Each structure stands twice: as C-alpha cells, then as structure tokens.
Amino acid sequence: xxxxxxxxxxxxxxxxxxxxxxxxxxxxxxxxxxxxxxxxxxxxxxxxxxxxxxxxxxxxxxxxxxxxxxxxxxxxxxxxxxxxxxxxxxxxxxxxxxxxxxxxxxxxxxxxxxxxxxxxxxxxxxxxxxxxxxxxxxxxxxxxxxxxxxxxxxxxxxxxxxxxxxxxxxxxxxxxxxxxxxxxxxxxxxxxxxxxxxxxxxxxxxxxxxxxxxxxxxxxxxxxxxxxxxxxxxxxxxxxxxxxxxxxxxxxxxxxxxxxxxxxxxxxxxxxxxxxxxxxxxxxxxxxxxxxxxxxxxxxxxxxxxxxxxxxxxxxxxxxxxxxxxxxxxxxxxxxxxxxxxxxxxxxxxxxxxxxxxxxxxxxxxxxxxxxxxxxxxxxxxxxxxxxxxxxxxxxxxxxxxxxxxxxxxxxxxxxxxxxxxxxxxxxxxxxxxxxxxxxxxxxxxxxxxxxxxxxxxxxxxxxxxxxxxxxxxxxxxxxxxxxxxxxxxxxxxxxxxxxxxxxx
Numbered sequence: 376x377x378x379x380x381x382x383x384x385x386x387x388x389x390x391x392x393x394x395x396x397x398x399x400x401x402x403x404x405x406x407x408x409x410x411x412x413x414x415x416x417x418x419x420x421x422x423x424x425x426x427x428x429x430x431x432x433x434x435x436x437x438x439x440x441x442x443x444x445x446x447x448x449x450x451x452x453x454x455x456x457x458x459x460x461x462x463x464x465x466x467x468x469x470x471x472x473x474x475x476x477x478x479x480x481x482x483x484x485x486x487x488x489x490x491x492x493x494x495x496x497x498x499x500x501x502x503x504x505x506x507x508x509x510x511x512x513x514x515x516x517x518x519x520x521x522x523x524x525x526x527x528x529x530x531x532x533x534x535x536x537x538x539x540x541x542x543x544x545x546x547x548x549x550x551x552x553x554x555x556x557x558x559x560x561x562x563x564x565x566x567x568x569x570x571x572x573x574x575x576x577x578x579x580x581x582x583x584x585x586x587x588x589x590x591x592x593x594x595x596x597x598x599x600x601x602x603x604x605x606x607x608x609x610x611x612x613x614x615x616x617x618x619x620x621x622x623x624x625x626x627x628x629x630x631x632x633x634x635x636x637x638x639x640x641x642x643x644x645x646x647x648x649x650x651x652x653x654x655x656x657x658x659x660x661x662x663x664x665x666x667x668x669x670x671x672x673x674x675x676x677x678x679x680x681x682x683x684x685x686x687x688x689x690x691x692x693x694x695x696x697x698x699x700x701x702x703x704x705x706x707x708x709x710x711x712x713x714x715x716x717x718x719x720x721x722x723x724x725x726x727x728x729x730x731x732x733x734x735x736x737x738x739x740x741x742x743x744x745x746x747x748x749x750x751x752x753x754x755x756x757x758x759x760x761x762x763x764x765x766x767x768x769x770x771x772x773x774x775x776x777x778x779x780x781x782x783x784x785x786x787x788x789x790x791x792x793x794x795x796x797x798x799x800x801x802x803x804x805x806x807x808x809x810x811x812x813x814x815x816x817x818x819x820x821x822x823x824x825x826x827x828x829x830x831x832x833x834x835x836x837x838x839x840x841x842x843x844x845x846x847x848x849x850x851x852x853x854x855x856x857x858x859x860x861x862x863x864x865x866x867x868x869x870x871x872x873x874x875x876x877x878x879x880x
Contacts, residue, residue: 386580388553391458391693393726400552403581413593415574416513416542423575424510424540427861427869428488432479435538437565439472439479442529445561449554453523456551458693463657467524474531474816478538481818481839485871487539487846490862492875495853502853505863508846510540511621512595515588517609518548518555519600520695521660521752527551528578529558531816531837532598532623537575539845544577544594546585550696589613589622596845599624600662600836603750603827610830623844624830625823627750628778629666630811631771631801633794635764637785638808639674646783647681650756651689653810655719655730658692659754660699663779663811667748667757669767675760679734682717682758689719691727694753700728703753707731710746710757719754730754737761748774764790768797776825776832777802779811801825803832814838 384403390396404412423431442449450464457464481487488507495503514536518527525531528545536543547555555578563573579588589597589612597613597620599606606626613622634646653665670678694700707716710733719730735747737760747757761767771780771794780802784791798805803824814822820838823829829836834844856864862871 384581386547386549386552388456388551390455391695392455395455398553400556401580404579404584406587409579409584409587409591412544412574412577412579413513413588413591415572416544416577417593419572419574420510420513420540420542423537423542423571424512425860426540428482428485428871431538431540432483434565434569434571435475435479435482435534437569438529438534438562439475441561441565442468442472442475445557449524449557449561452557453551453554456554457523457695459523459657459660459695464524467522470525470816471529471534474525475534477816477839478534478842481842482538485862485869487839487842488862488871489848490871490873492863492873494875504850504852505854505859506848506850507860507862508843509849511845511847513542513544513593514845515585515594515597516543516545517585517597517599517601518546518551520548520550520699521657521662522600523548523551523554524558526600526836527558528555529562531841532600533562533576535841536596536598536845539842541595541845542575542577544579544588546588547578547580549580549582552580585609586612589620590616592616592618594620596621597623598836598844599626601626603627606830621844622830623834623836625662625778625836626827626830628662628776628824628828629748629750629774630663630777630779630781631748631774631798632665632668632781632783632810633767633771634668634670634674634678634783635785635788635790635794636671636673637788637790638783639671639678641785642783643674643677644681647678648685649810651682651685651730651732653812654732654756655689655692655754656812658694658728659730659756660695660752661812663813665756665781665810665812666750667759667774669759669761669770671764671767672760672762675734675736675758679717679758682732686717686719686730686732689730689754691720691729692754693727699752700726703728703751703755706746706749706751707733707755710755713744713746714757728753733757735759737766764793768793771797771801774801776828778822778824778828779804779806781806781809781811783808803828803835 780798822837
C-alpha cells in the first residue's frame with residue numbers, strides 16, 4: 376500500500392544532472408494515509424511473524440531474484456535521480472540481492488532465534504523456563520540519500536526487519552522517490568505472488584509523514600540512516616511517545632585515519648594515493664569516507680605532495696542533492712578560512728563540486744578546530760599534521776564516535792598498540808593498513824559505533840546480526856506443551872538449534 380496522490384502536494388522525481396524535467400511520482404502522504412498504511416502492516420504482520428523461518432527465507436530469495444531480473448530498470452531510475460553512475464548502482468543492486476540471500480540463510484539456520492531451554496525440577500520448586508526471540512511488530516525504515524538501494528526501501532533495514540518477521544513501512548527519501556516506488560512495487564509483487572499480504576511493506580512520502588510515522592502508535596521500532604540533525608529530531612519523537620520505541624539511527628561519522636611514523640617511512644606514497652581514492656570515491660558520499668587523516672611531521676611534505684598529484688586526476692562531481700552541494704561548499708569555505716585547501720580538477724558544470732582536501736599543520740599545544748573533525752558529505756577530507764605519537768593519541772581520543780577508525784602501521788610498530796587502544800572506545804570497526812570506504816555484508820561485519828555514528832552501539836545496520844534489532848526475548852515459564860510455539864516445543868518441528876542448561880534456582 377502506498378500513499379494517495381494529492382494534486383496539491385506532489386512528490387517530484389528530479390534529474391540529478393538536470394537533463395530532463397521533473398516527473399510527478401506520488402502525493403505527500405497525509406495522516407489518513409498513514410493510518411491506513413500502518414493498519415495494513417499491523418494486520419499482515421502476525422501471520423508473517425509466526426511463519427516458519429523457511430517460508431520467509433523463500434520470499435527473501437525471491438526478492439533477490441526479482442532485484443536481479445529488474446537490474447536495468449532499477450539502475451536507470453536510480454541513476455537519473457542520484458547521478459551515482461551505472462557501475463556503482465549495478466553493484467548496489469547486486470548487494471541488495473546478496474544481502475536478501477544472506478538473511479534467508481541466517482533465518483533458515485535458526486540460531487538467530489536464540490532458543491534456550493532451562494529444565495525445571497518440580498520436586499525442588501525450580502520452574503522450567505523456555506525462551507526465544509519474537510519480532511517486535513512494525514518497523515519504520517527511513518531511506519538514505521547516498522544509498523538509494525542498499526540503505527533505502529529494498530535495503531538492509533527493510534530486508535532484515537522482514538527476515539525477523541516484522542512488517543515494514545518505509546519512508547522514501549526525497550532525493551530518489553521514483554526509485555523508492557519502483558523498489559516497493561517489485562517487493563510487493565513478490566509478496567503477493569508468494570501468497571503473502573503485500574501490506575507487509577508500506578511506503579510513505581514527505582517530511583511530515585516521516586515524523587507522523589515515528590509518532591504513530593502502530594510503529595514499534597525505527598531504522599534510520601541520515602543526518603545528525605534529522606536523526607536527533609526523530610529520536611526525540613521516538614523516545615518522547617507515550618509508549619517509547621527503539622530508534623536505531625546512523626547519524627554521522629568522521630572515520631579518522633592515523634599513519635604511524637613507521638608506516639609513513641615504508642609506504643608514504645602508496646598511502647597518500649589510496650587516501651585520495653577513498654576520500655573521493657563516489658564523490659565522497661559514503662558514511663565510511665575517511666574524513667580526517669593524521670600524518671607525522673617527518674613525512675607531511677611528501678604526503679601532501681602526493682595528495683596534490685592524486686587530486687589533479689580527480690574530476691569534479693555532481694552531489695546527490697542541491698542542499699548537500701550547498702552544505703559541502705559552505706563547509707569547504709569555512710575550513711579554507713583556517714587552513715589551505717588543495718583542490719581537484721574544475722568541471723564545466725556549475726552544479727558540480729571540486730574534490731578538496733585541507734592541510735592543517737599543528738604545533739603540539741594547538742587545539743583542533745571543530746571544523747576539522749566535523750563530517751562533511753562530499754569529496755572532502757582533512758590532513759592533520761602531528762609532531763609526536765603521544766600528541767596524536769590525545770587528539771584522536773578527543774574525537775566524536777565513528778563507524779570506523781583506521782591505522783596504518785608497520786608489521787612491528789612500537790606506536791601501534793597505543794593507537795589501537797585509543798581507537799577501541801571511539802569506533803565500531805577498526806581497519807588496519809587499508810581504508811574503510813564501503814562495508815562487507817557478512818556475518819562478522821559491525822556497522823555501528825558510539826554516538827553520533829549511531830544511537831545504539833550495541834547493534835549493527837549491516838550484516839547478519841542486523842536482524843537482532845527487530846527481535847525481542849519472550850520467556851515461557853512452566854507452559855503446557857500445547858501452548859508453546861513450535862521452536863520451544865519438545866518436538867521442535869522447526870528443527871532449530873537450542874541451548875539447554877541443567878537449570879538452577
């Protein structure tokens with residue numbers, strides 16, 4: 376179910392490159408629409424949530440096949456709205472298919488249910504306890520500007536919530552509403568063809584609709600990827616409701632990188648060029664882009680020289696939306712008033728932006744400016760010089776939480792332990808001798824971290840364990856066998872793994 380088209384409040388699909396006219400997609404969703412869409416989701420969820428995991432896994436694999444079958448249409452629509460390019464968006468389409476398949480495997484395996492059985496002892500007055508995880512209900516998912524597929528309607532939050540047995544109401548991002556409509560249509564068709572209620576996946580448009588969706592009593596949890604300002608506002612709505620709900624937000628990340636003196640001695644040129652490639656990849660519009668890199672004074676001149684050479688080969692680029700472009704330019708100007716800025720090639724299109732990297736030379740006692748470690752969406756990063764490893768450790772320790780922290784070090788490096796220890800409280804993923812751009816959709820991946828990178832560092836928004844966000848424990852004490860759900864019954868007809876203890880009082 377999608378929103379009713381309101382002629383007075385049309386949602387328009389815009390060509391990111393300005394080559395074609397705006398196209399009407401839908402109407403901004405009103406309160407009546409939201410009531411209907413959330414009611415449909417809540418009505419469809421119980422049957423879906425109580426289904427055998429293998430039944431949901433079958434649908435997830437059909438999602439994957441449908442995404443593959445519609446690759447050309449999906450990519451063309453998303454490229455028009457985002458200018459991210461066919462190669463990048465084809466890879467993203469492959470990613471959403473792969474993660475749907477991964478989640479199918481995870482729930483079919485059954486361990487995600489965390490079934491536990493503590494036998495009782497009636498003669499000793501010890502109760503029997505059986506516990507597993509159940510879906511929380513209906514999840515609101517907010518699409519991200521920089522990933523029109525992988526972090527939007529067909530992305531990880533949506534598919535992990537459906538895998539967990541939840542219904543989903545997605546809030547389309549205004550930067551790619553047509554892509555959102557297309558993805559929702561494909562997924563609802565799969566649900567319907569497989570015999571499930573397509574109301575399991577709803578879609579809304581408009582800023583006010585997003586706020587109303589979080590506030591709605593039928594919404595039981597929220598997944599959000601976006602700005603700190605928007606995320607904080609919605610987090611406050613979720614926590615301020617008469618019935619507060621979990622809000623899993625990814626809000627912003629600087630992703631600091633440190634180059635030790637030993638690594639600079641061994642690989643200065645290589646690190647500099649890889650750094651520029653990572654900071655400008657996909658026009659710098661990754662949440663894992665390295666926003667700050669700390670370089671020792673002994674190699675700062677060589678490093679910046681190589682960065683300058685690499686930037687010369689970096690073309691100007693379109694950013695996802697006009698507001699993102701305007702904020703990027705303002706940020707670069709603000710930093711440029713405090714430090715020199717190296718820039719890439721100039722484009723012929725005035726709507727494009729030049730890649731830019733600032734160079735900050737610090738004395739040991741100078742404090743870092745807030746501009747230097749604030750996230751800037753787009754192809755921008757900051758090089759910070761440090762005199763001694765001890766100075767750099769102190770600067771790193773003062774930074775806000777990040778999704779990642781990266782250390783370039785030698786195989787045997789006397790400075791590496793101190794930096795690794797400083798990074799551990801700061802980030803959700805530590806990267807060694809590489810760059811953090813991009814994530815692997817896998818079992819061990821953790822994509823989260825201390826605030827503001829996420830609102831809950833205990834959970835990940837990427838990988839197999841992202842399903843855990845949409846589940847809650849339910850324990851049964853001394854329940855008759857007939858009243859137990861299948862995974863807790865002695866017969867265990869779902870054949871899921873179970874942890875069984877000897878029991879205690």
